Amino acid sequence: IPAQAAPPLPSWNEGPTKSAIVEFVEKVTKKGSPDFVPENQRIATFDNDGTLWAEQPVYFQLIYAIDQVKKMAPEHPEWKTEEPFASVLKGDMKNVIASGKEGLMKILAATHANMTAEKFRANVSDWLKTARHPKTGRPFTEMVYQPQLELLDYLRANGFKTFIVSGGGVDFMRVFAEKTYGIPPDQVIGSSLKAKYEVKDGKPIIIKLPEINLVDDKEGKPVGIHQYIGQRPIFAAGNSDGDYQMLEWTTAGAGPRFGIILHHTDAEREWAYDRESHVGKLDKALDDAGKKGWTVIDMQNDWKTVFPPAKQ
Amino acid sequence: IPAQAAPPLPSWNEGPTKSAIVEFVEKVTKKGSPDFVPENQRIATFDNDGTLWAEQPVYFQLIYAIDQVKKMAPEHPEWKTEEPFASVLKGDMKNVIASGKEGLMKILAATHANMTAEKFRANVSDWLKTARHPKTGRPFTEMVYQPQLELLDYLRANGFKTFIVSGGGVDFMRVFAEKTYGIPPDQVIGSSLKAKYEVKDGKPIIIKLPEINLVDDKEGKPVGIHQYIGQRPIFAAGNSDGDYQMLEWTTAGAGPRFGIILHHTDAEREWAYDRESHVGKLDKALDDAGKKGWTVIDMQNDWKTVFPPAKQ
Ligand SMILES: [Ca+2]
Ligand SMILES: [Ca+2]
Incomplete structure (x- = not known):
């Protein structure tokens, strides 16, 4: 008898949101189940700003x-x-x-x-x-969501390959994504500038050019997924209308699919914002979540903790 | 005492080329060695045409x-x-x-x-x-090099993450790369067309546009590596001047590095071509291999077998 694994998602409150996630993961990983998905198709994509880490007062x-x-x-x-x-x-x-x-x-x-x-x-x-966050005084890499770190770990423990698909700059995120989220640089997809290779004074270098290469937001997210991942995710998580197309593309595929919208409802522990926000505007995706079958996380009710304990 | 593993690279003849590969892999994976490279930095990139599969009489x-x-x-x-x-x-x-x-x-x-x-x-x-190859009558996915399949396996068994970085079309290669080489779609980088996301008759689709997005050849290879992988490989393999910059970029990094040029020298079992070839032209990279410290594979002498046995 193997040692019993710790229950998954300890920072998530019991309830329909957590149950929906666990049920999905269990059915797609259960061999012989009609919903079984082979490991090489277990692709999960996460937005970054407002989905994995905070985005207030500004990105x-x-x-x-x-x-x-x-x-x-x-x-x-x-x-x-x-x-x-x-x-x-x-x-x-x-x-x-x-x-x-x-x-x-x-x-x-x-x-x-x-x-x-x-x-x-x-x-x-x-x-x-x-650098420190202007409100909390914490390092920005501690302004990440503990329940999402657990979700990433839980998915990976179940054979998922986890990706970031974000409107943020890919070279910016790659600096901390591996240490902070366990997501290696090649699994980080984001907006990018064009680049150029040259040998300068005998030393090969890559120079970042002041020209947009990809805007990985809205319709750009499924395009980024196509160009970088090359297959459709079965699981996607976002928090704003900028994630609408990624969730739509992900959940319109055949077989079991899971779409998550993180709704920022917690003015006390984090911030409460949606339809009128200057960052992470969540309007159409919130209206359509029901009919699209997307699971809306209510931060205030679904999360036991928001941020991880301070490191020092 | 663990069971003894099968010796690596069985289709490679004993000699300096095979020894150089094995020595490199052993030193970068040996904990405590000054040349040790942590697993998350063990990135290996392979060209495809003429490096993993044949490219004659035309691509x-x-x-x-x-x-x-x-x-x-x-x-x-x-x-x-x-x-x-x-x-x-x-x-x-x-x-x-x-x-x-x-x-x-x-x-x-x-x-x-x-x-x-x-x-x-x-x-x-x-x-x-x-489709069948015009000369051998074999399926194209059997026109792959058995010694390279073993090299990919050997690197992965030693904690390397293997990527294709090819001038060929990324969407074309992704159809067979996983089954043929064990390389999943998101680890295949190649030339690409722009794409567009839209919802047509209620169905989300990705449309391939008749517009170049990336030419993943020559200077485009280090750029593709930067944009898609986000870190410098420590191991790169190619066969033509189109791989010059990828090998240069890879082997100019600090610490242990390995660059391979596959020289097509076997007119009997495959093809013999280099400086004057209309595909896979190998001229400058062959001249500079010595001073750059790149290992040149002599197909005729270094490989025991070229193609895998037929599947049927
Ligand atoms: Ca967001
Ligand atoms: Ca080639």
């Missing part, structure tokens, strides 16, 4: 970009008068956002491009060590 | 495209006079090749795009079942 990657602009400012005296940099330096986020796509592209180019992939990785890694 | 994917044009011809009476289709239908390959990039793009658009990813997959799968 953490935007906080990174702003911190980098501030750090680089001494070498760019022209930024004192050049928008959107001047507003970033003054902390006038309203003006930064008002600069629109063009402004954000300038910030992206300055902080994410025109450098080697190696340099970018080192910058993000350094930032993660010292 | 097999081109044979697929030509067969598809012939199959589709009855629905396209205009092709009788429209180039390059007219030449394809007459079997005038010289004229087809003379049609250049523009002509090949037309063939690609007709046979690889403007259809769902699902339909394309089914077409390739059907073709693989019945």
Whole structure:
């Protein structure tokens, strides 16, 4: 008799949400069951911002970009008068956002491009060590959801291959995804810039170019899944309308499928937001979850804990 | 005392090439060794055409495209006079090749795009079942190199994650890579077309567009590795100048690295070609292999067997 395994998903409250997840995993892994899915087809995709880690008050990657602009400012005296940099330096986020796509592209180019992939990785890694969340004071890699970490582990223990499919920058997420989520770099799919290979002074380098390669959001998510994973997931989790198409694509396939929407309902332990939010807007996907058969996680009721205990 | 494992690489002749491979694998997997590489960094990338399967008399994917044009011809009476289709239908390959990039793009658009990813997959799968190699009469998936299948297995048994990084079409290779090489779709990187997601008559589909997304050849290989794998391999294998940059990028990294060039030297069991070949041209990479420290496989001398035994 094998030792009894610890019950799965300890940070999830008992109830229909947890039961639905466990029932799904049990039926697709049960040999001989009509719902059995071979291991090489057990593909699970997770959005990142607002699904695996928090996204308030703004996307953490935007906080990174702003911190980098501030750090680089001494070498760019022209930024004192050049928008959107001047507003970033003054902390006038309203003006930064008002600069629109063009402004954000300038910030992206300055902080994410025109450098080697190696340099970018080192910058993000350094930032993660010292940067702290403005509300909780915790490292950003501790602003992850404990129940989701358990869900990832549970799926992998049951032969699933877990992927991130996120609108966030792929090179940004790859710096911490393996250590934080147990998801290796090649299983992280995200928005990306074009890149170029060259040999400079005898040293081969990859340079990040200030040009969009893939916007891995909305219709871009099934496209990213097609290009990077090459097969349709049977399990997908998201938290916003940006995940609508990923969930639709995943759950429209034949055989057993599972779609999850994380609904941020917990103003006390995390944040409560949905239809009107400037990040993670959840409107159409919430309306359609019922008819699409997607499971809506009610953070306040379904989760015993939100964040993992502090490491120090 | 554990049962003794079968000796690795049985289809490789004893000699410096096999020894170099085995020594490399043993040193990077030996805990405590200065050359030890943790499992999550044991990334191995293989070119496909001419490295894992044959590529003579022409790339097999081109044979697929030509067969598809012939199959589709009855629905396209205009092709009788429209180039390059007219030449394809007459079997005038010289004229087809003379049609250049523009002509090949037309063939690609007709046979690889403007259809769902699902339909394309089914077409390739059907073709693989019945198509036979023009010289050997064998299914194309049996035109693979037995010693390389053993090398893939050996690397995986030693904790390597094996990837294909090929100039060939990613959607084409993904149809057979898992069954043939044990490499799942998400570990296959290749040239690709852009794609689009849409819901048609209530059914979500991915459509392959007649527009290049990535040319995964030459400088495109390290770029593909960056975008899809997100870390530098420690082991790379190729057979042509198209692999130069992948080998350069791989072996220029710090710590132990291994680069392989398969030299087609066996006119009797396979084909002998290199500097002047219209496929798999191997010139600069052969010249530089010595100074770059790449191991050149001499097919005739290093391989006991070339192809696996026939399945039927
Ligand atoms: Ca999200
Ligand atoms: Ca090749």
